[in-house]
Amino acid sequence: MTQGEASAPLDIEPSSFNVSWQKTMMWMFIITDALLFSGYLASYMFTRLASDVGWPDQTEVFSMNFITVMTFTLITSSATMACAVKAATDKDHKTARKYLLLTALIGLAFLGMQAIEWSHFIGDGARLDGNPWGVPAFSAYFFMMTGFHGTHVLLGVVILLITYLHTTPARLDAGKVELAGLYWHFVDLVWVFIFGCFYLL
Amino acid sequence: MSNATTTSYKSYWIAWFVLLMITLAMVSIGNKPVLALGMTVKALVIALFFMHLAFEKKSLIYSVGIGILVTTAVLVVLLVPDGRAM
Numbered sequence: 352m353t354q355g356e357a358s359a360p361l362d363i364e365p366s367s368f369n370v371s372w373q374k375t376m377m378w379m380f381i382i383t384d385a386l387l388f389s390g391y392l393a394s395y396m397f398t399r400l401a402s403d404v405g406w407p408d409q410t411e412v413f414s415m416n417f418i419t420v421m422t423f424t425l426i427t428s429s430a431t432m433a434c435a436v437k438a439a440t441d442k443d444h445k446t447a448r449k450y451l452l453l454t455a456l457i458g459l460a461f462l463g464m465q466a467i468e469w470s471h472f473i474g475d476g477a478r479l480d481g482n483p484w485g486v487p488a489f490s491a492y493f494f495m496m497t498g499f500h501g502t503h504v505l506l507g508v509v510i511l512l513i514t515y516l517h518t519t520p521a522r523l524d525a526g527k528v529e530l531a532g533l534y535w536h537f538v539d540l541v542w543v544f545i546f547g548c549f550y551l552l
Numbered sequence: 553m554s555n556a557t558t559t560s561y562k563s564y565w566i567a568w569f570v571l572l573m574i575t576l577a578m579v580s581i582g583n584k585p586v587l588a589l590g591m592t593v594k595a596l597v598i599a600l601f602f603m604h605l606a607f608e609k610k611s612l613i614y615s616v617g618i619g620i621l622v623t624t625a626v627l628v629v630l631l632v633p634d635g636r637a638m
Contacts, residue, residue, distance in 0.1 A: 367611065368608070368612040369612070370609070375612075378616055382616060382620070396630040400633055415579060419575065422575050427568065429602050430564050430567070430568035430602075432602070433567075434561055436604075532602075536599075536603045539598055539602070540595055540603075543594045543595055544591060544627060547590065547591040548591075548627065548631075551587055552584075
């Protein structure tokens with residue numbers, strides 16, 4: 352490679368997947384992050400399986416209506432994010448920025464609800480090393496899994512706000528909105544499995 | 553950058569509605585087959601439509617799809633020997 356080639360922008364040629372390198376690497380990150388969450392979930396399932404004492408009944412511990420509303424909130428934010436990407440691709444910058452901000456706000460609402468849920472759970476006596484419902488691993492896994500997911504949501508909100516602030520109605524890079532969108536949808540995807548395996552099973 | 557020209561705002565809100573309905577079914581019925589099917593379909597709707605995977609080049613679909621499908625399969629299979637009887 353000559354020096355001239357080295358200074359060329361990285362996205363001048365698409366990757367072999369026919370998408371930009373940025374998007375290729377975002378997908379790489381998403382797969383590895385999905386494997387990380389799968390490790391947590393699989394470990395959770397094996398712990399449940401190996402537990403001598405019966406696993407606590409989640410419907411007695413959590414308000415399932417509240418958790419369902421949280422799930423609806425996250426799904427809705429995913430839909431508004433998809434609309435933001437669609438608008439950005441159509442070069443409708445004003446609409447794209449509106450949806451970006453809306454998505455970040457709905458994400459914040461989700462985090463607020465998670466804070467309420469944690470407060471209740473801790474108030475009821477749940478700790479990292481034990482809880483009033485029996486198996487200590489139950490609350491330990493709760494804090495680890497929802498905490499790790501919540502951190503992802505928080506980072507997603509920060510990424511969305513940065514993307515929003517770095518754009519103006521006149522200047523908006525659809526690729527950047529798309530990358531933020533991929534990450535945001537992934538956070539929603541992870542919640543599907545946490546919701547199914549931790550709250551409903 | 554994006555070649556997803558076949559989608560519309562309406563299609564996203566249809567996907568949104570489908571996801572809500574599956575969620576409701578999972579909450580109200582909640583047995584293992586419904587949970588397994590619900591999680592798989594929800595993951596597919598999000599990946600294929602929201603994340604535009606369905607409109608990408610086949611090599612990307614396979615690379616990502618195989619990874620996600622195997623992961624999903626492992627998690628779904630782990631539902632079967634679960635300690636608590638449903």
